[in-house]
Amino acid sequence: QVQLRESGGGLVQIGGSLRLVCTASGGYFWTYKMGWFRQAPGKEREFVASIGQSGGTPTYADSLKGRFTISRDNAKNTVYLQMNSLKSEDTAVYYCAAKSACLGYIDSPWSYDYWGQGTQVTVSS
Numbered sequence: 001q002v003q004l005r006e007s008g009g010g011l012v013q014i015g016g017s018l019r020l021v022c023t024a025s026g027g028y029f030w031t032y033k034m035g036w037f038r039q040a041p042g043k044e045r046e047f048v049a050s051i052g053q054s055g056g057t058p059t060y061a062d063s064l065k066g067r068f069t070i071s072r073d074n075a076k077n078t079v080y081l082q083m084n085s086l087k088s089e090d091t092a093v094y095y096c097a098a099k100s101a102c103l104g105y106i107d108s109p110w111s112y113d114y115w116g117q118g119t120q121v122t123v124s125s
Contacts, residue, residue, distance in 0.1 A: 002027030002114050004096050009119030012086055016123070020081040022096030022116055029077040030054075033099040036070060036081045037109055038092035038121075047107035048094070049081060059106055086123045093118040 008020040020036070035050040049070035050059045058070050067086075072079040079096055097112035104111030 002029065002032065002098050004098060004114055004116035006094065006096050006116045006119040009094060009121045011122045011124060014086060014088060014123055014125050016086050017082070017084045018086065018121060020083065020094055020096075020119060020121070022079045022081075024077040024079075024098065027098075027114075029098075030074040031100065032114075033106065034070075034072060034079040035097045035099060035106065035112060036079075036094060037097060037112075038090075038094045039118075040089075040092040043092075045095070045109050047109070050099075050106045051079065061107070083121070086121075088123050088125070091121060091123050093120050 002024050003026045004022055004024050006022045012018050036048040037045050038048050039045040047061050051070045051072050055072050067084050069082040095118045096116045098114040099112045
């Protein structure tokens with residue numbers, strides 16, 4: 001079983017950047033596909049990005065392509081989400097998640113087995 005902890009959230013101005021960090025412990029991190037999701041108040045949790053076990057096949061929500069970049073460092077048991085050109089609608093709690101099974105849609109939260117506690121990102125003018 002893997003434990004996940006996010007950090008790096010905070011308050012940022014519109015157009016600014018943040019890098020979220022998710023650190024894993026207690027499991028075989030390199031065997032999991034990793035994803036980032038977000039949830040705004042009153043809305044469902046939505047897919048942001050995912051990355052394969054070895055760092056390949058990054059996948060993004062269509063609306064976020066070109067602004068967000070996911071990466072991972074298996075030597076550090078860490079996955080990152082670089083967020084640029086932030087907009088007010090990016091305000092949400094951001095969660096990282098680990099997916100162990102081969103089956104299941106990579107962009108569905110139901111496919112993921114382990115979750116962090118989330119980190120708040122607030123984009124404001």
